[in-house]
Amino acid sequence: GCDSFCSYCIVPFLRGKPVSMPLKMVLKNLSNLIDENEVVLTGIHLGKWGKDIDMSFEDLMLAISKENFPFRIRLSSLEAKEITKNVLEILKEMDNFCHHFHIPLQSGSDRILKLMKRNYDKTFFKNKIDEVRKFFPNACIGIDVIVGFPGEDEQDFLETYSFLQDLPIDYMHIFTYSPREGTEAYNHKNLVDKDTVLIRYQKLKELNDVKRKFFIERFLNRDILCIPDKKIGSGYYRALSREYIKVIIKDKIPEREFRAKLINTDTLEAVIAN
Ligand code: SF4
Numbered sequence: 109g110c111d112s113f114c115s116y117c118i119v120p121f122l123r124g125k126p127v128s129m130p131l132k133m134v135l136k137n138l139s140n141l142i143d144e145n146e147v148v149l150t151g152i153h154l155g156k157w158g159k160d161i162d163m164s165f166e167d168l169m170l171a172i173s174k175e176n177f178p179f180r181i182r183l184s185s186l187e188a189k190e191i192t193k194n195v196l197e198i199l200k201e202m203d204n205f206c207h208h209f210h211i212p213l214q215s216g217s218d219r220i221l222k223l224m225k226r227n228y229d230k231t232f233f234k235n236k237i238d239e240v241r242k243f244f245p246n247a248c249i250g251i252d253v254i255v256g257f258p259g260e261d262e263q264d265f266l267e268t269y270s271f272l273q274d275l276p277i278d279y280m281h282i283f284t285y286s287p288r289e290g291t292e293a294y295n296h297k298n299l300v301d302k303d304t305v306l307i308r309y310q311k312l313k314e315l316n317d318v319k320r321k322f323f324i325e326r327f328l329n330r331d332i333l334c335i336p337d338k339k340i341g342s343g344y345y346r347a348l349s350r351e352y353i354k355v356i357i358k359d360k361i362p363e364r365e366f367r368a369k370l371i372n373t374d375t376l377e378a379v380i381a382n
Contacts, residue, residue: 110153112187114214115225115292116257116285119152126156131163131171138177145335145365146206146348148182155190165190169198177204180335180350180365185210185252188228188236196243206350207247209240210281214254216271217264224257225292230271241276248323248351249277255312256285256305258296265308272315278323280316284309324353324373331381334368336361347378 109123129137141147149172151157158164165186172181181204188211199205211233215221218229228236240249253268272280284305287294300308327349334347334355345361347368348354355368355378367381 110156112153112227113225113292115223116254116288118288118291121290123152126151126153126160128157128159128161128163130161131158131168134168135171135175138172138175142178144179146180146182147177148184150184153187154184155186166192166194166198169195169202173198173202180204180206180333182206182208182352183210185212187212188233191236191240193239196240200243206352207244208250208350208352209244209247210250210252211237211240212252213272214252215257215260215264216253216268216275217260220257220260220264220268223259223293223296224254234271234275237275237277246326246351248279248353250279250281251275251277252281252283253312254283254285255308256300258285258293258300259298260285260300260308269311269315272312277319279320280312282309282312282316321373324370324376327351327353327370328373329369329371331367331369332378333365334361334378335365336363 109126110120111125113120138147155165157168181202186209191211213233214224214226216230221229237249240247253272255265332349332351332353334349337346337348337354340346340356343358345357346354347357347361353370353376355370355376357368357378357380359380361380368378369381370376370378
């Protein structure tokens with residue numbers, strides 16, 4: 109669950125307060141997964157893990173890091189405020205941690221962030237991304253953004269666009285605002301018209317394509333650590349890198365994590381590295 113009550117979100121009403129799986133159970137469940145190549149730690153509000161049991165997300169990651177599990181570990185989304193220096197230090201020491209962060213932003217306008225009841229402003233968010241980059245220069249960093257929140261005017265959108273343009277991130281999940289009955293935002297009167305929302309969505313989508321391309325190009329002719337994903341027909345396999353790049357490989361691929369070299373950034377073709 110979640111008790112943050114962002115003004116547009118129905119989750120706290122439906123799921124109630126966050127409840128943490130006890131640490132012992134987390135570790136036991138993970139130890140049952142040793143045949144897996146990758147495990148994703150996930151939750152409605154993952155970074156709040158432990159708050160209800162006098163522990164913290166930091167404690168969780170420290171305990172997991174000490175176990176040296178044979179699979180690699182990926183984190184689902186984490187709120188900016190929950191990515192502390194201590195958490196980054198622990199993750200940095202983990203050989204099996206996938207350098208991939210998904211950090212919800214929602215808007216690049218401080219006025220809209222306030223209306224959304226997000227508990228940070230864009231300066232805080234930018235500083236957090238810079239801090240993550242300092243620890244993980246080549247990590248894949250993605251964000252969530254909502255366009256068309258009630259009251260989002262042209263100036264707010266332009267601020268969001270230029271903020272995202274300059275932000276050192278690699279991809280965006282873009283959502284158009286959809287009202288949820290029972291939330292505070294549901295009662296906001298000044299809705300953004302549908303055509304404007306779609307135009308804003310499209311503009312961010314184009315920006316996302318540029319960022320994604322730029323990110324992938326960083327890995328051209330470099331080795332990346334991949335795991336098999338699935339066979340995609342006529343002798344081709346798809347594999348997933350730690351940075352969440354889905355590469356295509358001709359030839360049978362190993363069953364456990366292996367090194368691959370990305371050779372084409374358009375087709376995402378890679379070869380098994382020696
Ligand atoms: S958007 Fe996320 S943090 Fe905000 S209330 Fe919903 S689940 Fe909680």
